[in-house]
Amino acid sequence: MLLYIVRRLLQGVVVIILVSVGTFIVMRLMPGDPAYLLLGEGEIRISEEQIAAIRRRWGLDRPYHEQYLIWAWNLLRGDFGDSLIRTGMPVRQMIFETIPVTATLNVISLGLALLVALPAGIIAGSRRNAAFDYSTAVGSTLGVAVPNFWLALMLIVLFALYVPRWFGDLPVVGRIPPFGLRSWQGYILPVLVLTTEQMAVLTRVMRAATIEVLAQDYVRTAYAKGLPNVIVLVRHAARNALLPVVTVIGFRIAFILSGTIVVETVFAIPGIGRLFTDSVFRLDYQVVQSLVVVLAVLVVAVNLLTDLTYAFIDPRIRIG
């Protein structure tokens, strides 16, 4: 077990190093010299000495492999540098301010998706070809096919134009804000959008896994013992059917982050996703390259966690 964790950690480190090298190369390809960008963008003129100082500070006057090592070393020490556009603002602070927003959004969405998808998948899988099975199939097919940014826009239209007109007097529904996060109600629409796709995918996976598990001998034994249907499904089948769901969640974490980027942009939510797109458009390289590495670390960590969860869910799996 310990050996396995160490090996996986090493693999994760290799992946993160590759990501950081890739990011570094791509950022060097980006048009514009970060040092001169400062000169052109700001109102305040910056002297040549200051540029030289910036270049020295970031080691831009050194050969590329040294630049990479310096950058990576700074990252390792948690020094992400300063934002180029919002001058003086440390990138670390920007990232740490946005992470809680994005994390809250995604944890709620994923939790909600699981809350619906697990029972729905079990019921659909245990009563195949029944009306419920067909309706979840239709629902999850649509959920995957509808682009999240379109769903987001349509919800904005619905809740900004029509809902106030129809249900304006209702306490909660009448006052769901279409943009921003000024109150907790602001989370409702983005969570709804993010949940839809997760729910669709996870219901499909849970249904397929339930069908597979129900065909196995130990389930037949459980029924033969005379256990009631609910007990067999919840205690015996569901536990094993959870494995593929965990795999898919781990596998999809990168997709989930991608979804966040678009959804945060549409709903004007100050999370990691919007910080990312804003920084790309403002050519704030310092923020972009740090964010990419932070996201990669996050994905690798989640992947490792899901693999370790296997052993927890299914004691038969001896990791090692």
Place this chain on the structure above:
Amino acid sequence: MPNIQLVSEPARRSEWSQAWRRFCANRIAVGGLVVILLLTILAVFAPLFSPYNPIDEIFRGMRGGNPSLTHPFGFDHLGRDLLSRVIFGARVALLVGLMATGIAVTIGVVIGAAAGYFGSWVDMLISRIIDTFMAFPIIALLVVLAAVLGPSLNTTILVIGMTGWARFARVVRADVMALKATDFITAARAVGVRDWRIIWRHLLPNVMGPVIVLATLGIGGIIILESALSFLGLGIRPPNPSWGGTLADGRAFILRFPHIAFFPGLMIAITVLAFNFLGDGLRDALDPRERDS
């Protein structure tokens, strides 16, 4: 020797024709195929179908005009016919979907086959590279690359294709590894067939089924990705019509002219749905064992 040819050839053909028969029995999948064919015709002959010019014909005083009989989808934020823009947008969606998938499949199959067949350090290296690509929020990579290369149709295709190969590589690698241990490959190696010929003639034909399925199911995702990229302003350049770009136009006026964003999004959803139905149908047809899952 000729005898073996005679025996093996019809058997193989019947396998594909069996799959074709299974596919035709699946009405939803055939429906998906029909929708895709219609969209393809619409895209190829876009100038014939679109009632107005999608770029140059600007109707004065009709900015954001509502749908009417002569303009079923209404007008966009500049007063152009939205239906014509949506029809031409199908070109971009299908072109990007098919070309990017083609690039991704080609790279993925070659790399995955190499990893699965040669094993050892080649596999170690390639697997880590696959992990790296899978560990990336693809849209983040796309956004950065599109910003570096400058947004255009070619960039979009290239960038999506170059970043999307990892999942194909993963599937091909696993299948090739499993097949490598079978007797007919051992036999081929014993006779002294060269490595790349074994991969090309004996291994790849046997892994194409899952790859075709995965590719078809992936096209929908790629079309959404392209739209998302155009939506963020990093895909197809205006004034050229694309669904994501039109959606982005609509976003700016979402509360005044909601129909601008509605129609392109609807087309994306229908197209993605059609490719997903087709992909599901192909999976059932090509691999009957997985039918019930």
